[in-house]
Amino acid sequence: MDTNNCFHCGLDIVKDEIIFEARHFCCNGCKTVYAIFSENGLMSYYDFENAPGATPSGGSKYNFLENEQIVEKLLDFNEGDTQIISLQIPHIHCSSCIWILENLNRLQKDIVSSQVDFHQKKVRITYNSSSVSLKEIVDLLCAIGYEPYISLDDYGTQKIKTNRSLTYKLGVAFFCFGNIMLLSFPEYFEVNEFWLDQYKNFFRGLIFLLALPSFFYSASGYYVAAWKSIRAKMLNIEIPIALGIVVMFVRSSIDMLFNYGSGFFDSLTGLVFFMLLGKMFQIKTYSFLSFERDYKSYFPVAVTRLKTDGLEESVPIYEIQKGDRLLIRNQELIPADSILIASNASIDYSFVTGEAIPVSKKSGDKLFAGGKQLGNAIEMEVLQPVSQSYLTQLWSNEIFEKKTSANYKSITDTISRYFTPALLLIAFSGLGYWILIDINIAFNVFTAVLIVACPCALALTAPFTLGNILRILGRQKCYLKNACVIEQLAKVDTIVFDKTGTITTSSRSNITYEGKTFSASENEMVKSTLSGSNHPLSRMLYDFLPEAERLRVAFFAEISGKGIEAKINGDSISIGSADFIGKPLRKDSLKTSVHIDINGNYFGHFTFNNEYRNGLRELFAELKKNYELKLLSGDNDGERPLLQKMLPAGTQMVFNQMPEQKLQFIENLQKQGKNVLMIGDGLNDAGALAQSNVGISLAENVNVFSPACDAILDAGEFRKINSFLQLSKNAMLVIKMSFGLSLLYNVVGLSFALSGNLQPLVAAIIMPLSTVSIVSFVTIMSNFYARKLKIQTKSEA
Template identity: 60%
Template sequence: MIKQCFHCGTECDTNSFVFDAKDFCCNGCKTVYQIFSENDLAGYYEMENSPGATPTNNKDKFDFLDNDNIVEKLLEFNDGHTQIVNLYIPHIHCSSCIWVLENLNKLNDNIKSSLVNFPKKTVRITYSSEGISLKALVLLISAIGYEPYISLEDYQKNKKVKDRSLIYKLGVAGFAFGNVMLLSFPEYFEVDEFWLNQYKPFFRWIMFVLSLPVVFYAASDYFISAYKGLRSKILNIDIPIALGIAVLFLRSTFEIVTDTGQGFFDSLTGLLFFLLLGKFFQQKTYNFLSFERDYKSYFPIGITKINSNGSEESIQVYDIKQGDKLLIRNEELIPVDAILLKGKGKIDYSFVTGEAEAVRKFSGDKLFAGGKQTGEAIELEALKSVSQSYLTQLWSNDVFAKDKHEGFINVTDSISKYFTIIILIIAFGSAGFWLWFDASKAMNVFTSILIVACPCALALSAPFTLGNMLRIFGKNKFYLKNAHVLEQLAKINSIIFDKTGTITSNKETKVTYEGDPLDNREQTLLKNTLRNSNHPLSRQLYSILKENQIITLDEFNEYSGKGIEASHNDQTIKLGSAAFLKAPVTQKSLKTAVHVATNDNYKGMYTFYNSYRKGLSKLFNSLKNSYEMTILSGDNESERGNLEKLLPPGTKLFFNQKPDEKLNYIKYHQKEGANIMMVGDGLNDAGALRQSNVGIAIAENVNVFTPASDAILDASKFDLIPRYLWASKKAMKVIIASFILSFLYNTVGLAFAISGNLSPVIAAILMPLSSISIVAFTTIMTNLIGKNLNKRI
């Protein structure tokens, strides 16, 4: 009996290693099994039989990782304690690989987390550099059979390794198709003389040889995908294609060997050529609609730049250049690697490392992109320009998306769930009928059905429609995290708005002061305290107060939904709500206001007279018939009368809402069946944005980056919210329409194929043409939606 290695599946020779009553081909595989068993990772083998790879034993191969300069180039993040590296692992191929690589922390306690990107075959590992070096980490991964491929060129900016395998396969299929067609001409035209007697068998065997690289190389992706699908008990769309190719090849080989016919090598090679041509077209179109270029590059995080004359201006992050001086306020993201110049850094790297504890930094320290300042404002000098894809990677981090869309089934999966099994039933049923009625047509009918019913067009509908809509939304300053958000937008039936900084405009608000005058020192302290805060009211008040000298605060603390405390030398200041300062309650206190106290003495209050965003009343009136409308505000009820006049009857108004109360309100109504879109400022509303089905953060010259939001909307496009919702519903209708077109194509094609009037090669030509037509249809329709998007309400 032939023994197979329990770990990698390789056939064992007579000198096999036996451990725990299991056979292993080498000591390396046995060692990996021991490692997994000792660390409670034996479940690795329960997911698949022999999923592992034989580990390498070349430890010297990674000696270059002893060089700190090389390591620094490979690291994505390094603060001296925690390091993050993204490694390319060619061997990643199945669910077992993902499972073991995401449980590396069980092999070494210094590994904090690891996240696999299966399509890209990469694993992003966060680890403690004090407990394990990068070299030791790489050797550990190699020891369990997942040796990473490390090339410094892959980590250089703007350099990408191009996968040319599809072009090579297309070239092989095209070469074979042309030559097989040429060799088939004599039989097409029934040339009997020299062909019949001398060269017919020879030419047929040449066609057979030419078909081998087509089947075993050019068609390999279809067979691999079909095999993985069957092994996972999933009927994917490549199964009918792989089955059709296999049947064509086996039937043609049988005819050649038995000399009963010329086979279908022309149809076989033509089928693969046109299939790969269609796939090549899809790839090119996807590159054109590249998310990296078409929506990540629009990512709109604002940042404050300090000019050489000391003035401050708001710029977008991708305008940052090396050497620029930047101001980072409380709760703002650090968008680039930088050096801390002024202020006390208290950096929260949880977006990057998952560690919630803030790290203290001082002047001269290096700060990494992705950190968030959680104290007073700091000044930085940028070390390089911003990496848009890196920022979006933080925004799209799966850590913040867990359970958000749990149970959500996208439109393609819901419609095409049973497509493959239906096609297989039709194919086998038709083949059985023709075997009984006219056996000579059975093979053509069977293969033509499998080819013409290929659901490629069906599978393309949603990705191309949603991808193009993401690009169009991005150009209109509405930035969605991913395609799932667009599908969720189309299902929204309830909309909740925050008030301050969301439906009110920061730019036109009037502010008055009532109380005891503030002396110069108090005004300077107030101005600098406000300079550190990112709250909408703080930013408004900061912008209207007169210029004062910039000072570094000794203490600064901001309490969400309450207020701020700060101190400088012997002077303290406290500002915020009346309850926070325990201010005397008067009728005027019911206004939206920021109360001020210095050295524990109440001074007075700045009253805000809200200026609502242009078109607010029209916006609510355009939404009232389709959506349930709610205002959840942390402010008091002073604006209730004005809002009741502005907004349509039936709009729910709730005031004095704390952040956790907003979240609980949304959670309760979701249990009642509501699909909620929350529109907020991205700061105090983070919990509510995270809980809602779609959370939209309003951006107005401020860094509103938050993983809690599913979308970011430029404040200048606030009145276009109804149009965005309209466009998302139209996009879903385009997908449904393209599905109908695809089904119509399949129905007509199947009618000809079942009746025996459609040859496999014609079916192979029509298949990519249907895909092209679907892509053209979705592109044209979404572009028409985009043209109508900017119509103001």
């Protein structure tokens, strides 16, 4: 590095130079940060970028963080000694910034973890509040050059700020492009009467000057991205884009300097403008999608709200308001910060902190969004509206990332690996051919190939297509975790369905009872026990039993795949399978049943004649044409004969499966080379959903959150599963067709380039036309396929 620049921040050293360990620094602040990194073994920070740091701010402006009331309002989570805060860090700009901010625990041992959201320029810090305060953490961030932005006017409701830099670059590019196109018209049409020699040189000089801001300022982001990719030894799409822009500028400058022609400055500025316009549109699109997915999002489920008369009602989660009373059952997610009312609770905050030890709560304690209730149903009063944006962070938490996602390569990543070498091969081949004929033409051909084959349209294809498909599916209440899920859905060849709560509906069932008659008090005990469970059979039985007063449950335990144990007023209640309560299963009783035992006395059993979802037979018939179908169930095989009549021949059905056996079943299919889609209800299927290539959790009036799944589907849209799968395949077809269309443009352009006949007018037409047509094509085609599959692309009025 030049000794006139600071080793840490890269700024010019204008005052007294400070030399420390043979390094040059502009101030004591930069020297101190360097010393901190050196002492803590963090010198790898400088390996990512040259002079990546910012000059640290002097003095603390954050004394208000000593006020506990203010800190409480800023925190995302505050339980015991664990606090979580999300801070806006405007200075995050490169890979070294991410690296140092995700290694804060090496600078301050009481920081448990830190995660960076690069796009929103935020860092989420989990720390031990008994040993370090928020003010100390903020002071540390300031000391190393990452001063956070904290606004007390809108804390808790901070919005993503528009990228002003991109807006400025787009404005400059548009100004340069418009004026250069205007000044280039006489060149296009060879208006000799106007183009007198003295005016020609003047206007060409003016065109050159107008191109400079677009080349050096507006396109600077592509150079930075390309350089980072080269340093990381990766071939991504930015490399040929940056190469094309640079070659176009050099070629055009030489053409003007030696009076070979007017050059390609119009195409250069047009290319930069359209790529920035595409990037702006992409950001706006994803911001809109992010908003939709924050507030209607991933949770098309309902939460149980208690009305003033004590009756229950299911309402959409985003309609919950401050002051509402909610009933949270076993394994349900707490959707909003609340106060616990008249009960004890055991809360699992592993979704938030990664710590699996439940936290005990008593009446009057505050409960934070993201916790999961373990045990008996509890009541709570909402302190503030549901923070969907916070809950979506839980879904993106690295704790729940699938192991397969780390090695997954998108279609754009795959093509990008081959595009740059192929482009260079064509360019050098053209150079080698023409250099034997005419060295001047050889140089023109080489540069023309790099100019016309710039893959800007290629770079926009996948983001625009997948973004539009995300929007369409979201309108149909199918909420995908990210765009990569669409690509993975298109590769599925095997579909595994859970039975209870997935192909059966919990809202309707024919239930019969055989056994002793319940007294009023016994009915109250059974119903109060069932109220704490979210299993589909428990919910159906709860609705089937007569209304009764809800009793206080002293002990509650739900054993996955088996049943429930509870204690009420000293009485013991067991509800579940025959084996669970110690009752031998009769050989003639093969239907789904739930058995009741009170204080060791067997009362009887409820038999369920399951109600299957509307359109099940038709859906399986459609899916059978393209997929291998499997059915898993934790119940006995009493309904096998009925299912064999309803489902297509050859559908494999496996019964009496425990949750771990379902997971093993999925894993065995994957070992056979299958791409597996698992569709379950998110309760006993969490492990199988996580193991599958794609896991879809079906939601029906329950607030059970499975962060390891890839999508949440509203149960009312069950019949559209085949349409959603076909749409994902069509999306990949659209991307491939648009790649072909982009390739066709490149072939046309390359035919001009390799023959030495690429004129500025041809480039000015082909390059922007390819970008506009590709974006229009993918949008129109994805909407066309959605309508063809009878999936509406607009929200219903």
